[in-house]
Amino acid sequence: MSGHEIHWLALSVFIFFFALVTIMGFVASRWKSGDLSQLHEWGLGGRRFGTVITWFLIGGDFYTAYTIIAVPALVFAMGAYGFFALPYTIVVYPIVFLLMPRLWSVCHKHNYVTTADFVQGRYSHRWLALAVALTGILATMPYIALQLVGMQVVIEQMGLGGEGIVGDLPLIIAFFILALYTYSSGLRAPAMIAFVKDIMIYIVVFAAIALIPLKLGGYGHVFELAGAALAAKNDPAKGLILSGKQILPFATLALGSAMAAFMYPHTTTGVMSSASRDVVRKNAIFLPAYTILLGLIAMLGFMGLAVGISVKSPNQIVPSLFENIFPEWFVGFSFAAIAIGALVPASIMSIGAANLFTRNVWKAFINPNMSHEAESRSAKLMSLIVKVGALAFIIFLPTQFSINLQLLGGVWILQTFPAIALGLYRTKLHPQALLLGWAAGMGVGSWMAFSIGIKPVYPVVIGGDTYAIYIGLIALALNLIVSVAANGLLKLRKDYAIMDQTNATDYEAKDA
Helix, strand or coil: CCCCCCCHHHHHHHHHHHHHHHHHHHHHHHHCCCCCCCCCHHHHHCCCHHHHHHHCHHHHCCHHHHHHHHHHHHHHEEEEHHHHHHHHHHHHHHHHHHHHHHHHHHHHHHHCHHHHHHHHHHHHHHHHHHHHHHHHHHHHHHHHHHHHHHHHHHHHHHCCCHHHHHHHHHHHHHHHHHHHHHHHHHCCHHHHHHHHHHHHHHHHHHHHHHHHHHHHCHHHHHHHHHHHHHCCCCCCCCCCCCHHHHHHHHHHHHHHHHHCCCCCCHHHHHHHCCHHHHHHHHHHHHHHHHHHHHHHHHHHHHHHHCCEEEEECCHHHHHHHHHHHHHHHHHHHHHHHHHHHHHHHHHHHHCCCHHHHHHHHHHHHHCCCHHHHHHHHHHHHHHHHHHHHHHHHHHHCCHHHHHHHHHHHHHHCCCCHHHHHHHCCCCCCHHHHHHHHHHHHHHHHHHHHCCCCCCCEEEEECCEEEEEEEEEHHHHHHHHHHHHHHHHHCCCCCCCCCCCCCCCCHHHHHCC
């Protein structure tokens, strides 16, 4: 299949499944029916999703189209270093098990819709809540844009790419459809579509890991060929196993990413939409099944090396691999799975960002007397604006720029960890101290990332030796140091007080 001619069979299969989920997106407005003029119904699905729906929903927004594209791309380009996503997704679920049931309980008790709502209630400090809200929106925008990268790659691979606005037209149409059914159905749309998305991706991945090694002479031969291809690059940082200098950045990336993952608005939105605390706990136990899938997806990078595919960008490796191995009809099915894998998380991300803006920016600072209906209308409109902004990233900026911005997103969102995660355990840090810590972490973390070309790890020199450490963890450490030091100074003031609207029992409530 050439990238310069339209491949009608693959395109027809792609359009069929895309049309199917589009219909599902609009039908979802009647599923688990509720008054969509209420923000908690539109933006949280009425908080009625059970274990199975929540499993698909959180998996749908956690394992995205860009995961399917980017993880194999990093393995293809770097070898073993690209597998940092595996320990990250193993470490994240104990964190979810400890933190997220407490978040669900307190938010359910007080009808909080966002993490910034929780921060506002926990500390009674609207500027700290605003910092959490703006950080969430800022970190989410390039993340949505990267879902478009995954969709853009497969659309171009089917021969629909091109120069200028005409080349971007298929992508614009696809996201316009996404915007319409998200506006219409809210969180119910991605929750329903997530079923189809996950089933399709499992079929594609299992077909790939079974058939491709079979055609290449088995996994042993795959590793042998991949190892030779990486060795030919004459770069000690690229190989089947980590070099000594890669272990620390690998470990800190995994840990920092795990700590950041459930601070994002889209993941916490999935948690808050759950019907009960037990649903959240069960999902912390069952969600690691997706890690198996991720490991298999990462293997596609080695398979691309083994096949000897040459691509202009590592992002093209999975589509190119599928074109080389599978019949055209299954290529269309696979590309549809990747595109749908972009729609689900992009929809949830836009809803999460819209909820933050409506509740913690517009209502908190501009129109505090908003009715519930006005909140819902504002969130729907904002969800459209967020999508348009994400689309602009892809159309008007180089793709690499948006990818680099997403790396900053992890650094940024990690700076909300002290206010949210420590707040869930009712630590006695003053909100002004947390705000100063947040500002220090955001400022220094952004400076470090930009100073080295927006890369995720920073070379720290200690005693003449250089250690590469994930910037997000360095910034978080500074954040905590400043917060604790400022808290100590604030305690010297006579008016030191923390106005907490929650109490200890709120965090253990088991109401369904």
